[in-house]
Amino acid sequence: MDLMQFIKEDFSRWQSFTIIPRPAMHVPGGVLELMPICDNEKYYTFKYVNCHPKNTLIGKQTVVATGQISEINTGYPLMFSEMTLLTALRTAATSALATDLMARKNACTLALIGTGAQSEFQVRGLQLVRDIKEVRFFDIDPNAMNKFEKNLRGSRLKLVRCKNAQDATMDVDIITTITACKGHVDVIKNDWLREGVHINALGGDTVGKTELESSILPRCRIVVEYFDQSFVEGEIQRLSRKKAKKLVNAELFELVNGSKSGRIDDKEITLFDSVGIALEDYSALRLTLKLSEKYNIGEELNLTPMITNPKDLISTINLGEINEGTFLSGVKPYIM
Numbered sequence: 029m030d031l032m033q034f035i036k037e038d039f040s041r042w043q044s045f046t047i048i049p050r051p052a053m054h055v056p057g058g059v060l061e062l063m064p065i066c067d068n069e070k071y072y073t074f075k076y077v078n079c080h081p082k083n084t085l086i087g088k089q090t091v092v093a094t095g096q097i098s099e100i101n102t103g104y105p106l107m108f109s110e111m112t113l114l115t116a117l118r119t120a121a122t123s124a125l126a127t128d129l130m131a132r133k134n135a136c137t138l139a140l141i142g143t144g145a146q147s148e149f150q151v152r153g154l155q156l157v158r159d160i161k162e163v164r165f166f167d168i169d170p171n172a173m174n175k176f177e178k179n180l181r182g183s184r185l186k187l188v189r190c191k192n193a194q195d196a197t198m199d200v201d202i203i204t205t206i207t208a209c210k211g212h213v214d215v216i217k218n219d220w221l222r223e224g225v226h227i228n229a230l231g232g233d234t235v236g237k238t239e240l241e242s243s244i245l246p247r248c249r250i251v252v253e254y255f256d257q258s259f260v261e262g263e264i265q266r267l268s269r270k271k272a273k274k275l276v277n278a279e280l281f282e283l284v285n286g287s288k289s290g291r292i293d294d295k296e297i298t299l300f301d302s303v304g305i306a307l308e309d310y311s312a313l314r315l316t317l318k319l320s321e322k323y324n325i326g327e328e329l330n331l332t333p334m335i336t337n338p339k340d341l342i343s344t345i346n347l348g349e350i351n352e353g354t355f356l357s358g359v360k361p362y363i364m
């Protein structure tokens with residue numbers, strides 16, 4: 029809830045950030061991304077994140093991330109953090125925020141497609157904003173479904189294991205897609221959608237990776253986080269720029285500040301076409317820094333040379349005998 033509040037606050041200050049669409053490097057089997065953002069008052073943050081959908085076959089996670097927050101008046105780093113968990117938390121908090129602004133008030137049934145690492149966080153997030161009673165879920169991997177069911181057992185939710193995505197999405201109020209597959213995969217088909225449903229499409233988040241049959245888009249009130257990035261990476265990447273401009277109703281900050289609405293009536297189909305933006309990571313790092321100061325937790329990590337004369341950098345290494353050892357003692361790599 030705190031994180032959702034931080035994200036909401038930061039989206040409401042949208043104009044005071046410098047943000048760019050994230051640079052992405054595509055490699056065989058995945059993508060590597062860097063997500064920088066600068067608050068013009070206090071902080072600069074960046075996150076490094078990947079998406080390698082086949083990693084789970086070799087016992088590694090699909091998405092891992094690290095990040096840093098720096099102060100802008102000196103540029104000095106203040107905190108370096110793991111962000112794999114923070115990514116799951118901020119993604120859940122952001123889709124909860126969007127759902128709160130877009131889904132019908134009485135929405136209580138959820139279809140969750142893709143029960144991997146992010147999935148339980150999504151359910152927990154949505155429970156903060158709607159009285160979710162039933163979760164219908166599906167994944168192409170039965171083991172991922174077993175894990176999801178086990179983790180949510182005891183949550184007082186009615187969990188309905190479905191045989192396919194169509195079965196899962198039947199008659200629900202909210203659909204969340206969070207699958208990992210690098211390709212234009214029609215995880216959800218247009219024919220299955222009923223009036224009034226709200227969709228959080230989260231897994232289509234890079235070039236060449238989408239989850240919705242493209243004919244769904246013209247039927248929806250579409251909200252994105254940041255048009256310039258979403259146009260390259262989101263569901264709307266399959267549209268021409270002109271068509272995308274026409275179909276996208278708002279960027280999320282416009283719902284947060286009340287200048288646009290997320291839903292006009294109970295019959296409308298609404299779509300939060302999420303790709304994940306640097307502002308959400310900024311909020312997560314800002315909250316982490318605040319909590320670590322409040323509770324005095326975290327480890328001290330010295331990644332900035334400690335020198336009395338700031339122009340005397342060379343004194344951090346032993347000039348007499350420059351070899352690999354003296355080089356490494358000055359550079360101090362932390363191996364992960």
Ligand SMILES: NC(=O)c1ccc[n+]([C@@H]2O[C@H](COP(=O)([O-])OP(=O)(O)OC[C@H]3O[C@@H](n4cnc5c(N)ncnc54)[C@H](O)[C@@H]3O)[C@@H](O)[C@H]2O)c1
Pocket residue numbers: 079081084090091115116119141142143144145146147166167168169172193206207208209213215229230231232233302303304305
């Ligand atoms: N929008 C955002 O802000 C955001 C943030 C984090 C992750 N993501 C994206 O979310 C996706 C999931 O991430 P994760 O960490 O949970 O990955 P994961 O690999 O742990 O889980 C993905 C699951 O999707 C399942 N799947 C793949 N294709 C499917 C299909 N056609 N139908 C049903 N299930 C299918 C896989 O079997 C797997 O269990 C990734 O694509 C990632 O890039 C988006």
